[in-house]
Amino acid sequence: MRANLFVYREADDPWLRQMRREPVETLAAALPRLSRVTGEFAIAGDIKVRPADLYVSTGYRQPGIVLVGDAFAATCPVTGTGTDKVFTDVSQLCNVHIPAWLASEGMSEAKIASFYDDPVKKECDAWSMAKAISFRQVSMDTGLYWRAQRWARFLAWFGEGRLRRLRQAISAESKLRTHSSSSSSSSLSSSA
Numbered sequence: 001m002r003a004n005l006f007v008y009r010e011a012d013d014p015w016l017r018q019m020r021r022e023p024v025e026t027l028a029a030a031l032p033r034l035s036r037v038t039g040e041f042a043i044a045g046d047i048k049v050r051p052a053d054l055y056v057s058t059g060y061r062q063p064g065i066v067l068v069g070d071a072f073a074a075t076c077p078v079t080g081t082g083t084d085k086v087f088t089d090v091s092q093l094c095n096v097h098i099p100a101w102l103a104s105e106g107m108s109e110a111k112i113a114s115f116y117d118d119p120v121k122k123e124c125d126a127w128s129m130a131k132a133i134s135f136r137q138v139s140m141d142t143g144l145y146w147r148a149q150r151w152a153r154f155l156a157w158f159g160e161g162r163l164r165r166l167r168q169a170i171s172a173e174s175k176l177r178t179h180s181s182s183s184s185s186s187s188l189s190s191s192a
């Protein structure tokens with residue numbers, strides 16, 4: 001199994017070196033209750049540490065070329081919006097812009113600009129960026145609002161976890177009841 005762990009740390013943070021050297025111990029110290037959920041675990045392969053920067057390209061308004069997806073602007077992987085972004089770009093390009101561009105001669109900067117100014121693309125990029133920023137805030141920001149958000153999320157997940165366990169216990173019990181009533185009826189029929 002491969003696991004991705006996203007953390008908001010600077011590239012030279014000693015924690016990253018420690019994570020690479022002693023991953024199980026470092027994880028256990030950072031997430032003391034993790035093993036309650038996962039059980040005991042070992043890490044078999046190498047730890048790969050990669051930076052994820054939120055960048056927006058510059059100087060992209062050029063004749064004859066368009067940047068899509070991450071090439072135009074990367075998002076935070078935590079948001080899960082990177083594929084939405086690239087598919088939105090490609091869909092708008094293929095369905096709206098390229099057919100219009102090919103209807104006349106040339107591929108000037110003015111033509112290409114219609115893609116970057118596309119409201120659907122801009123809205124998707126803005127949504128993705130806003131999500132990246134709010135994920136960071138809900139993880140790190142110490143302001144009252146974001147601390148309340150963290151607690152709200154914690155309580156919602158805690159409640160969800162409890163409910164799941166309760167549902168599992170109820171379904172296990174009802175299966176046990178069905179099983180014991182069907183085995184007692186089959187023993188009745190065999191003795192009859």
Ligand SMILES: Cc1cc2nc3c(=O)[nH]c(=O)nc-3n(C[C@H](O)[C@H](O)[C@H](O)COP(=O)(O)OP(=O)(O)OC[C@H]3O[C@@H](n4cnc5c(N)ncnc54)[C@H](O)[C@@H]3O)c2cc1C
Nearest residue numbers: 004052068069070071075077078079080081082083084086
């Ligand atoms: C760890 C991680 C987890 C992620 N999880 C999610 C997720 O759950 N959901 C989600 O929506 N998004 C996720 N993302 C983001 C998502 O992967 C990207 O936003 C998305 O792949 C961007 O697509 P793209 O086509 O723009 O770029 P890419 O997928 O990076 O594709 C670019 C391609 O171009 C190739 N290439 C580069 N240079 C050249 C060259 N000179 N010649 C030829 N080929 C070249 C590369 O090899 C690559 O295959 C995650 C990102 C990371 C890093």
